[in-house]
Amino acid sequence: MRHPRVGVAILTMGTRPAELADLLESVAGQDTPATRVVVVGNGSPLPPLPKWVDGVELPENLGVAGGRNAALARLRESGDVDVVVDLDDDGLLISTDVFTRLTELYASDQRLGVVSFRIADEHGRTQRRHVPRLRAANPMRGGPVTTFLGGGHGLSMRMLEEIGGWPEPFFYAHEETDLAWRALDAGWKVLYEPELVLQHPWTSPTRHAVFYRMVARNRVWLAKRRLPALLVPAYLCVWTVMTVARTRSAAGLRAWFGGFAEGLRTPCPPRRPMRWSTVWRMTRLGRPPVI
Known part of the structure; x- marks a missing residue:
């Protein structure tokens, strides 16, 4: 080019x-x-x-x-x-x-x-x-x-x-x-x-009214679409713990868990998980795809 x-x-x-x-x-x-x-x-x-x-x-x-x-x-x-x-x-x-x-x-x-x-x-x-x-x-x-x-x-x-x-x-x-x-x-x-x-x-990202729900739903979809099956529960557990620890709004947490549940029960195809070599590449770059 x-x-x-x-x-x-x-x-x-x-x-x-x-x-x-x-x-x-x-x-x-x-x-x-x-x-x-x-x-x-x-x-x-x-x-x-x-x-x-x-x-x-x-x-x-x-x-x-x-x-x-x-x-x-x-x-x-x-x-x-x-x-x-x-x-x-x-x-x-x-x-x-x-x-x-x-x-x-x-x-x-x-x-x-x-x-x-x-x-x-x-x-x-x-x-x-x-x-x-x-x-x-x-x-x-x-x-x-x-x-x-x-x-x-x-x-x-x-x-x-x-x-x-x-x-x-x-x-x-x-x-x-x-x-x-x-x-x-x-x-x-x-x-x-x-x-x-x-x-x-x-x-602040929370200026958007739908922030908590969309972030949670899409994070589940992201994991379901792109991660190897073994990493999906690890990724979602890590982000659930981090969200609970960081969020100071009870209403925000309710919206987040509502979006999380929506992501679990609804499909978002296609599922094309990344290769394990890509997981290793991301890990070497300092951000393994579990966080």
Whole structure:
């Protein structure tokens, strides 16, 4: 991939028109211009967009996974995108060389599948949950990882053609991990590059009303879809213990266990467990797939 071409995908629900406009301005200001920019209205009408932006209005909210698949489909139609960059609509590219540095990474490694950006607020702070590794004290330590951040990342189109797109039944939560595990199992690399920054407001995941239920349900689905049978109970037991220890909200715990039960009783095909060699690879990267 000598000169990777960048396509940008942005989801919006129409509630952040000012932030979206600022983000698009930062995309337009990149030293390496994007070949295509798609903004998807996820069940909502789109605000006025610049002429160089392709708008897609979905009749209903398909969630993060479904909305991003709709953006991928539109980018794929053009046939001139090698790397897809997904960005949150309330994010901002504060440096003009993000796409330049991203394309250099992809040009230098044919098996690079995913590049995870660093998420930082306006003061440069990165939340621990936004560092895609277990040892999260130093957000500036980059390198190979086993998952990535949904707010800002690059995806190889070649990789997506091989492993498929986002898991639409997930709607929201853990869709990045499902994609990352498939990528790793197919021999692709997932890289955290902290020098590529998406500025994003400091937030709590529990601001979403469905957070607890979706996180629990999708974690069960993730295990059922992707883990060898021997690891499924270990993975779910570890996360149950961690959730009970961490959660201070009784209502949140009730919602979490409700989602957990939903995940156990409902299917989410296909079941394609990763190879044991992938389990070992993830373990060597510092995050065995039981936590």
